[in-house]
Amino acid sequence: MTPNLALPYIAAAQAQKHVTHNEALDRIDGLVQLSVKDRDLTAPPAIPTEGDRYIVATGATGAWAGWDGDVAMLSGGAWVRLPAREGWRVWVEDEAMLLVRTAGAWIALEAALGLVKQSTDVTLALSPNGAATRLTVAEETLTNLAGPTVTSSIVIPARAIALCVSTRTTSAITGATSYDCGIIGSPAKFGGSLGTAAGASNLGIIWPEAFWADTPIVLTANGGDFTGGAVRIAIHAFEFTAPD
Structure with missing residues (x-):
């Protein structure tokens, strides 16, 4: 067997050489540009x-028994074990995620390389014991605006540092001539006299400010009550996790 991919050698004076050759081709076909259907199954x-x-999940049974963490490939109607090696990379189709084999486990590429993954909650710094600094964004579309004020269900999280609340009018606002975006006690904290036409937007940037309790966003109508329309809001903030 070859040392890295465990491909079978053709022995000198071997009969049926095509069998060994075809087995090697099957393994190369399975390993090059490696992509698996799933990584959560313990049985075929x-x-x-x-x-x-498939990446075989822990606790495998049946034809996959003892193959935990390895790659199982169906070839010629039978399951073939492809023992996972350090540094292998694999695309997991049902998760749309690239994994890397390291220290006997499959982990996400961004975790293996210390990359920042695009997400609604991104860890920027992480200590060995789990202390973390995270950048987060929460988004909500407030529809069928009505009355003098509208309050969001999303909040600036307790013990977070807010940087900005951005807005976009996604459906023309009626009733009000403009609106403010803020919080209780500071109605225009993130922007005042904002546009009511569809497409109007604002980046309500503030100096970094700590919030000690969950704080919803409040839209306040100017020139009359809201009678319709929709506004999409997004909260941009830093959050923190204490060590374990």
Whole structure:
């Protein structure tokens, strides 16, 4: 067997050389540009398709027993074990995620390389014991605006540092001639006299400010009550996690 991919060698004076050669081709076909269907199954699926590959989950049974963490490939109607090696990279189709094999486990590429993943909650700094500094964004569309004020269900989290609340009018506002975006006690904290036409937007940037309790966003109508329309809001903030 070759040292890295465990491909079978053709022995000198070997009969049926094509068998060994084809086995090697099958393994190369399964490993090059490696992509698996799933990584959560402990037993083979009921109706697999030739060439399907899976990362075998912990506690495997049946034809996959003892293959935990390895790649199982259906070849010639039978399951073939491809033992995972350090540094392998694999695309997981049902999660749209790239994993890397390191220290005997499959972990996300961004975690393995210390990259920042685009998400609504991104960890920017992490201590060995779990203390973290995170950048977060929460978004909500407030529809069918009515009355003098409208309050969001999303909040600036307690013990977070807010940087901005941005807004976009997604459906023309009626009743009011403009609106303010803020919080209780400071109605225009993130912007005043904002536009009511569809497409109007604002970046309500403030000096970094700590909020000690969950704080919803309040839209306040100017020139009359809200009678319709929709505004999408987004809260941009830093959050923190204490060490374990």
